Amino acid sequence: HSALTQPASVSGSPGQSITISCIGTSSDVGSFNYVSWYQQHPGKAPKLIIHDVNNRPSGVSNRFSGSKSDNTASLTISGLQAEDEADYYCTAYTSSASWVFGGGTKLTVL
């Protein structure tokens, strides 16, 4: 399974909304509702922010939301804040009983 496709970078101003896409195939994103999203600040481990397409763990801001249509998953961050500036990764379970990650998207808050 090739890596999921994410835009290399996105940016937005405080208060705005942005959406990060995660394009897979019918063998991963399109096959299961097992897409999750992670936020990673420099020098830190990834942190789960969305699981199973659109579920937020307790403690994660409701400004983060996820969705999926066919082979594309999306992460939307509304009301951008400075602390949202980080790298974001999607991952999906595959029909080969493995997991595949996206290449990552660097979010810049202007």
Added chain:
Amino acid sequence: EVQLVESGGGLIQPGGSLRLSCAASGLTFSSYWMHWVRQVPGKGPVWVSCINIDGSVTRYADSVRGRFTISRDNAKNTLYLQMNSLRAEDTAIYYCASPGIAVTGMSFDYWGQGTLVTVSS
């Protein structure tokens, strides 16, 4: 509080072997599948391997199958990754990760701080 603490990384020559450990606390270790994920700094994470609750089922990424072996000791709440025939392209930060939040168990809910493996002569 869930804690996953990796150890065992370091500098190793190509062709060498290394064993990573991940000590878990704050979760019922024996109830969860466990994973190893690696990440080259500046690049996206890559799933490496996973193991089921009693160690009877293991899965590997194609890039490490036949060279890496995942195992666990539920009595010690510890996950292992035996890495043999190491190559330069295995250089990365290695994280252990576990489910524990999502009911489905199909995401990497908790992560350790990672241990750096550098394969170089």
